[in-house]
Amino acid sequence: MSILVIAEHNNIEIKSSTLNTINAASKLGSEIEVLVLGSNIDNISKEISSYQHVSKVIFIDSEKFENAIAENIEPVILSLAEKYSHILAPATTFGKNVMPRVAVKLDVAQISDIVNIESEDTFIRPIYAGNALATVKTKDTKKVITVRPTSFDVVAKEGGSGIVEQINLDIAESGVEFIDREESKSDRPELSTARIVVSGGRGLQSAENFKLISDIADKLNAAIGASRAAVDAGYVSNDYQVGQTGKVVVPDLYIAVGISGAIQHLAGMKESKIIVAINKDEEAPIFNIADYGLTADLFEALPALSTELDKLNSIEK
Amino acid sequence: MKILVTVKRVIDYNVQVRVKADGSGVEKENVKMSMNPPDENAVEEALRIKEAGKADEIIILSIGEEKCQETIRTALAMGADRGILIKASDDVEPLAVSKIVSKVVETEQPGLILMGKQAIDDDSNQTAQMTSALLGWPQATFASKIEIEGNIGTVTREIDEGLERIKVNIPFIASCDLRLNEPRYASLPNIMKAKKKPIDIKSAEELGVDVSRRVEHIKISEPPTRQKGVMVADVAELVQKLKYEAKVI
Numbered sequence: 208m209s210i211l212v213i214a215e216h217n218n219i220e221i222k223s224s225t226l227n228t229i230n231a232a233s234k235l236g237s238e239i240e241v242l243v244l245g246s247n248i249d250n251i252s253k254e255i256s257s258y259q260h261v262s263k264v265i266f267i268d269s270e271k272f273e274n275a276i277a278e279n280i281e282p283v284i285l286s287l288a289e290k291y292s293h294i295l296a297p298a299t300t301f302g303k304n305v306m307p308r309v310a311v312k313l314d315v316a317q318i319s320d321i322v323n324i325e326s327e328d329t330f331i332r333p334i335y336a337g338n339a340l341a342t343v344k345t346k347d348t349k350k351v352i353t354v355r356p357t358s359f360d361v362v363a364k365e366g367g368s369g370i371v372e373q374i375n376l377d378i379a380e381s382g383v384e385f386i387d388r389e390e391s392k393s394d395r396p397e398l399s400t401a402r403i404v405v406s407g408g409r410g411l412q413s414a415e416n417f418k419l420i421s422d423i424a425d426k427l428n429a430a431i432g433a434s435r436a437a438v439d440a441g442y443v444s445n446d447y448q449v450g451q452t453g454k455v456v457v458p459d460l461y462i463a464v465g466i467s468g469a470i471q472h473l474a475g476m477k478e479s480k481i482i483v484a485i486n487k488d489e490e491a492p493i494f495n496i497a498d499y500g501l502t503a504d505l506f507e508a509l510p511a512l513s514t515e516l517d518k519l520n521s522i523e524k
Numbered sequence: 525m526k527i528l529v530t531v532k533r534v535i536d537y538n539v540q541v542r543v544k545a546d547g548s549g550v551e552k553e554n555v556k557m558s559m560n561p562p563d564e565n566a567v568e569e570a571l572r573i574k575e576a577g578k579a580d581e582i583i584i585l586s587i588g589e590e591k592c593q594e595t596i597r598t599a600l601a602m603g604a605d606r607g608i609l610i611k612a613s614d615d616v617e618p619l620a621v622s623k624i625v626s627k628v629v630e631t632e633q634p635g636l637i638l639m640g641k642q643a644i645d646d647d648s649n650q651t652a653q654m655t656s657a658l659l660g661w662p663q664a665t666f667a668s669k670i671e672i673e674g675n676i677g678t679v680t681r682e683i684d685e686g687l688e689r690i691k692v693n694i695p696f697i698a699s700c701d702l703r704l705n706e707p708r709y710a711s712l713p714n715i716m717k718a719k720k721k722p723i724d725i726k727s728a729e730e731l732g733v734d735v736s737r738r739v740e741h742i743k744i745s746e747p748p749t750r751q752k753g754v755m756v757a758d759v760a761e762l763v764q765k766l767k768y769e770a771k772v773i
Contacts, residue, residue: 217685276690277665299684300666300681300682301683301684303665304665307649307654308653310619311653312657316617316739317618318739333747334647334744335535335541335644338540338543339746339747340746344740345739346738347739382692382693386688388683389687390685391686399684439703445668445687445703446683446684446686451647452562452642459772460772477747481766481772482750483762495750497752498750499753499754503758508759511758512762515759515762
């Protein structure tokens with residue numbers, strides 16, 4: 208049987224989470240079809256069909272799908288569900304919002320946030336904020352799954368079938384009215400896929416002081432992250448949050464500044480390749496998982512780091 | 525309007541969870557248990573809506589073992605009116621939970637259901653969405669602001685890209701984010717009062733819901749641990765290490 212992947216996009220660009228999810232699907236079978244629901248999405252539908260492992264793209268172009276309302280997406284997936292053994296979506300707020308609706312309507316348990324695939328019915332997923340890994344086997348014949356994007360590489364933009372099929376389906380009014388969306392615009396790399404992440408915590412003490420973090424991020428071409436404490440204190444907005452209820456990041460380099468290392472934060476970054484911790488409290492738990500620790504006042508360390516990075520950059524130029 | 529709030533009894537968020545050596549689960553003996561943190565936000569939000577004169581009664585629902593009564597009492601001490609415990613094992617899956625909630629909704633007829641967006645034990649993030657689909661009520665997930673005006677709820681949702689606002693008609697179901705509000709502490713007089721508030725106890729079987737698991741936990745294991753690294757003396761040494769040892773900058 209085939210596998211269906213639900214694409215995440217913003218009607219203009221494919222989100223990389225879709226490409227991670229296609230890769231996860233390729234470990235379950237070779238017939239992979241991708242469902243794209245959106246408004247003015249001819250181009251991205253064609254683009255997705257060119258990616259590795261994709262046998263076919265099915266799309267509906269309608270204003271009803273412009274804002275990814277879960278109630279509108281669910282009936283489309285259900286109408287197609289019969290021919291697929293597995294239905295996958297990324298475990299982002301997009302996929303989390305839609306997929307449980309699909310699962311319950313099919314009367315199957317959803318397997319959330321898988322990080323590894325053992326076989327067609329057995330998966331590994333983190334529980335307790337990543338403090339334990341559960342190997343789970345489902346008895347349901349149809350599998351509804353969300354995939355942790357950072358646990359699977361993106362697929363290459365080659366080798367796809369190029370086959371695109373437009374379909375139509377009338378869906379009922381959902382009772383949900385979209386008002387608006389406030390997206391943080393940034394020229395920096397996206398937090399969930401950046402190679403380097405510089406994160407600030409409560410130690411920064413103010414929104415103003417986050418400038419020190421952005422200065423370092425600029426010099427490293429890094430994304431900016433934050434602990435929940437920093438977001439709750441209003442230093443940065445919620446989309447910067449790394450942790451159990453924020454984003455999970457797996458960069459090559461994660462620099463945690465003024466972050467003590469609560470379990471909930473570690474859940475979002477402890478798989479990073481290299482972790483640097485800068486904290487004035489030498490007892491801070493973040494040092495237990497850091498590859499390089501520096502006990503220092505961040506208000507002295509960050510300007511010094513900025514100067515050192517300038518030196519390095521000037522040598523390279 | 526009645527508000528139904530679901531609460532789950534979980535290992536306290538401050539406890540360092542330990543995986544059992546035999547891989548059968550995590551250590552729950554002699555471990556502090558508490559209300560799932562975002563469920564506290566759900567209770568608090570219900571109280572605020574009632575205090576604003578927009579609801580008359582707050583019903584707390586928990587599903588699980590006898591001891592979940594403690595969690596219900598915590599919510600009653602915060603100010604909720606009465607409780608319902610549906611007795612079942614402590615590992616009922618979101619699929620069965622959503623069916624139980626739907627059954628309770630049939631009898632209680634609330635105008636609003638508030639849930640935590642995710643339980644911090646199994647991190648599934650499914651129950652509100654499933655319940656919404658079963659009931660055919662609109663869902664407002666990951667809510668960081670809920671405003672009720674007449675028959676309409678305006679909800680700000682925390683999404684990966686930032687914030688989104690949607691409008692939904694009552695009855696609807698919201699899953700609450702930790703940033704929705706700051707949950708209150710129960711005062712001593714309210715803790716005393718809560719002891720007298722009623723908790724109705726039923727079993728999942730009485731509701732006719734099959735709670736047998738669809739997903740089997742084959743093994744629970746420790747995640748790979750990181751070795752503690754080295755401490756550097758100053759920023760210059762740090763940059764040298766990152767450049768020439770780790771080669772990441």
